[in-house]
Amino acid sequence: MRRIINLPPQGKALIITDLHGNLEDYQKYQKLWDHYLEEGHNIVLTGDLIHSTSPEKDGSVDMLESVMDYCQCENFHFLLGNHECCHIIGKHIYKGLSNQKEDFEEQLKIKFGYRWVEKLDEYVEFFKTLPFAVKTCNGVIISHGGPPQDFTSLEELECVTEDDYIFNEKLTGLLWRREFQYTEDELELFLEHNQSRFHVVGHSPVDGFKVSYDKQLILSSSYSRGRKAYLELDLEIKLEKMSNLTKLIRLLE
């Protein structure tokens, strides 16, 4: 399995972030990406597919089952998010007062009865196969969060071990670090060492999108502070400045 995916220099890539169990938005995006897949384009979901803030209408399990099917398709890339990672490392994660790891397990119990542990194991094994980043030929690196604190190339994450999900600072930085936790220099060095010009992430809820240090584009496709935005990234054009990239942002209708 590949951990860093290199996209071909042709076509487009649809970049969608943080769906967080929102089945209604999932289905809207699904219609969109079905059409893109048919035309041979790439789809990138940047992680945090699961864990809703409103457990009573959490579509996480159905969405996960659906995404597992899509992942059979070589043009569909689902990146690991910190919320998926919590189930790998057994870490509790909270939104407000609710423990989202336990809420997810509760849902499995309701849905699958005595088979819930088996199902959880199946999901955890699936999460362990997920890639960490996508790179494009026109200089974009896409991950759940970050940049991590140390600056060497991400290629070494190709051979992660089980322990790395907890102890590898580069990997945890890529999954957990957000705006205000990194400096402009750290972002620049991260891009330089990965031969990229721009970094696209989800993870931090913003009003649709936000540009950080002119080099990082934060997107919120569903769980957001207002608008819901995704990126229709053209893999064939030259991207020289951030405005070339922000022009490709689309809002969810």
Ligand SMILES: [Mn+2]
């Ligand atoms: Mn996140």
